[in-house]
Amino acid sequence: MLERARELDAADPLARYRERFDLPDGVIYLDGNSLGALPKATPERLEQVVRGEWGTDLIRSWNSAGWIDLPQRLGAKIAPLVGAEGHEVIACDSTSVNLFKLIAAALAMRPGRKVILSEPGNFPTDLYMIAGLEAQGLATRRLAERERLIEALDDDVALLLLTHVHYKTGALHDMTALTEAAQRAGALVLWDLSHSGGALPVDLNGCGADFAVGCGYKYFNGGPGAPAYAFVAERHHAALEQPLTGWMGHAAPFAFTDDYAPASGVARLLCGTPPILSLAALEVGVDLVAEIGVGRLYAKSQALSGYLLECLAEAGVITPLPLRERGWEEGLGLVSPADPTHRGSQLSFRHPEAYAICQALIARGVIGDFRAPDVLRLGFAPAYLRFEDMALAAHQLADVLATRAWACEEFSIRSAVT
Ligand SMILES: Cc1ncc(COP(=O)(O)O)c(C=O)c1O
Numbered sequence: 001m002l003e004r005a006r007e008l009d010a011a012d013p014l015a016r017y018r019e020r021f022d023l024p025d026g027v028i029y030l031d032g033n034s035l036g037a038l039p040k041a042t043p044e045r046l047e048q049v050v051r052g053e054w055g056t057d058l059i060r061s062w063n064s065a066g067w068i069d070l071p072q073r074l075g076a077k078i079a080p081l082v083g084a085e086g087h088e089v090i091a092c093d094s095t096s097v098n099l100f101k102l103i104a105a106a107l108a109m110r111p112g113r114k115v116i117l118s119e120p121g122n123f124p125t126d127l128y129m130i131a132g133l134e135a136q137g138l139a140t141r142r143l144a145e146r147e148r149l150i151e152a153l154d155d156d157v158a159l160l161l162l163t164h165v166h167y168k169t170g171a172l173h174d175m176t177a178l179t180e181a182a183q184r185a186g187a188l189v190l191w192d193l194s195h196s197g198g199a200l201p202v203d204l205n206g207c208g209a210d211f212a213v214g215c216g217y218k219y220f221n222g223g224p225g226a227p228a229y230a231f232v233a234e235r236h237h238a239a240l241e242q243p244l245t246g247w248m249g250h251a252a253p254f255a256f257t258d259d260y261a262p263a264s265g266v267a268r269l270l271c272g273t274p275p276i277l278s279l280a281a282l283e284v285g286v287d288l289v290a291e292i293g294v295g296r297l298y299a300k301s302q303a304l305s306g307y308l309l310e311c312l313a314e315a316g317v318i319t320p321l322p323l324r325e326r327g328w329e330e331g332l333g334l335v336s337p338a339d340p341t342h343r344g345s346q347l348s349f350r351h352p353e354a355y356a357i358c359q360a361l362i363a364r365g366v367i368g369d370f371r372a373p374d375v376l377r378l379g380f381a382p383a384y385l386r387f388e389d390m391a392l393a394a395h396q397l398a399d400v401l402a403t404r405a406w407a408c409e410e411f412s413i414r415s416a417v418t
Contacts, residue, residue, distance in 0.1 A: 001311050001391040008307065008387035014300050017292055021221075021384040028389045028396075030368040032381025033195060033346050036221030042284045049280045070279045071227075071270060077286050078220075078229050081294050082193060082212065083203030088231050090266040091216065091279060095194055095228040098213040099129040101242040101269055102230060103159060106188045106211065107138055108241045110158035114140045117152055117187070118161045121168065126161060126192055146171075149178065153185035160187050164202065165195035165344030168371050170336040172343060176207040183208065194218060197229070198289045199345040199381075200298040204231055211236075219297075219345070219381060220289055222282030230269050237265045246271035292383055300382035301345040307387055308347065308378070309334070311394030317401050318349075331401065335375065346379045356406035357397075363411070364400070366393045 009015055022038045023029060029037055053061040062068045076086030092098070103116060116130045120143045133139035144152035153160065160182040162173055179189045190211040196202050198219030204212055210233050216226030232240055241262070247253045248270040251261040262268035289297070312318050312332070319331030332349035351357055351374060358370040368378040378393070400406055 001314065001394070002388065005307070005387040005391040008303075012300065012387070014292060014296060014382060015386070017288075017383045018386065020288060023384060026365045028366045028393050029384070030366065030378040030380070030389075030393060032221075032384070033199070033218055033344075033377070033379030034369055035224060036218055036285060036381060037384055038223070039221055039284050039288050041288075042221075042223065042281050045280055045284050046277060049277060054276075067274070067276045070276060070283075071274050072267060074279055074283050074286060075229060075266065077283070077290060078197070078214075079231075081202075081286070081289060082197055082214070082231065083201075083205050083207075084212075084231050085205070085234065087265055088205075088234055089229055090269050091227050091229045091282060092270050092274065093228060093230075094225075095192065095213050095215050096125045096129060097244070097271070098228050098230040098269070099126060099161075099190070099192070100132065101244055101271075102190050102211045102213060102232070103129055103133055103139070103161065105232075105236075105240050105242045106159040106190060107133065109188060109236070109239060110186070113156055113158035113187070114138070115142045115154075115156040116140070116159045116161055117142045117144065117149065117157050117182075119143060119146050119149060121166075122161075123163050123167045123192065123194070126163060130161065146173070150181045153182055153187060155186055157182070157185060157187040159190055161190045161192070163192040163194065165199070165346075167195055168335075168375055168377070169348050170195075170343040170346040170377075172337070175202070175209065179207045179209055183210075195344050195346070198286075198294065198297070199301065201294050205233065209233065216282045216285070220282060221285030221381075221383075223278065223285075225278070226282045226285070227275060227278050230266065232266050232269070240268060242269060244271045248272055248274065288383065297382050298345070301380040302340040304380045304382055304385055304387065304390055305343070305345070305347050306340055308380075308390040308394055309338075311391050312397065315394060315398035317398045332376070332397075345381070346377060348378070349376045350374050351376060353406050356408075356411040357400055359411040360400045360406045360408070361393075361396060364396045366396050 053065040071092045074091040075089035079086045079089040130141045182189045188210040193214035197214035212231040216222035245260045249268045317331045335348045337343045354374045354376040355370045
């Protein structure tokens, strides 16, 4: 397997990008879908912003270094990576906060409709943000299983809110079909692109999406807690009203007037002062994704995940679901779609001891993550992963299962919780 992996690496057109990341020795990092790795250029850029811009030019840098426009400038760089126009995307706040602003904006655009439709098991913050507006009496949450979403659309639905790539299973929604169905029912659509942006091609305008949000710290490698981004289709710019009417979203923030007047376009999504250091770090990650190209990244991620599956199948550790009646310990159940065109850049496996298996892998330098109650999640950030990493990770995973290394007390949930 290792020999074949090395041949694949030798033929990989993206292999040279690994050099652009600062990766610790002896680690196979399969968690870039949670926190992307550190681009080598980031510390240098931050040093320049801190010492050169902040340290030397001080407050003048809001203009001289263009800090004041950074949310828009960076939004314009993210835009083509998600199929949007430059003036339709802004980098600001967290994904959660942007969800809140855009759910509230959608409700205001659909008077007489209060239902926000989503699916059970969507990422918690998406569901909690609906719940927050529900507690204020502004929204009603409706959840329908993914196969039932279209029939759950009726004329009470103001907004369909879904995550394009499911955070736990990696399953992809059909953005075009769902957007069309929701709009036919008179609803608006908000896509959470946290696991899509920078990982796979997305065409927001091509599918007629109304709104979108996404994370900066996953596939865009912006660093822990990096700012998020928000998209509003141009046709909604004039009518968009969001409730976090901070001074930075004002038409003339430095007029210091008592009354709020929204800025034009997506700038009205701004709330408070932009976090310049975090935005500067995110810009490095976004530039790198743009340089490599999302299409090439996705193609390689499909090849990597396919190869990992091949290695695991060869080692005999994949068991078809459902497993319960056969005893789970026989192997890992693949919960991600087996067809690579139906999944994002991750593979998820079910096992009752997934937590302990994940910990045992981490102890061996293979970093993936665990999602309760029983999912081992492995993410593929193809800019810095090699086919060799897949072969080695599969070998470690098969060995952890074969030797029951996970059963060691040190890795059990009990010892982690106490
Ligand atoms: C689908 C999805 N939405 C939102 C978030 C997180 O939002 P925030 O950056 O506000 O914590 C995540 C984080 O993993 C996510 O997977």
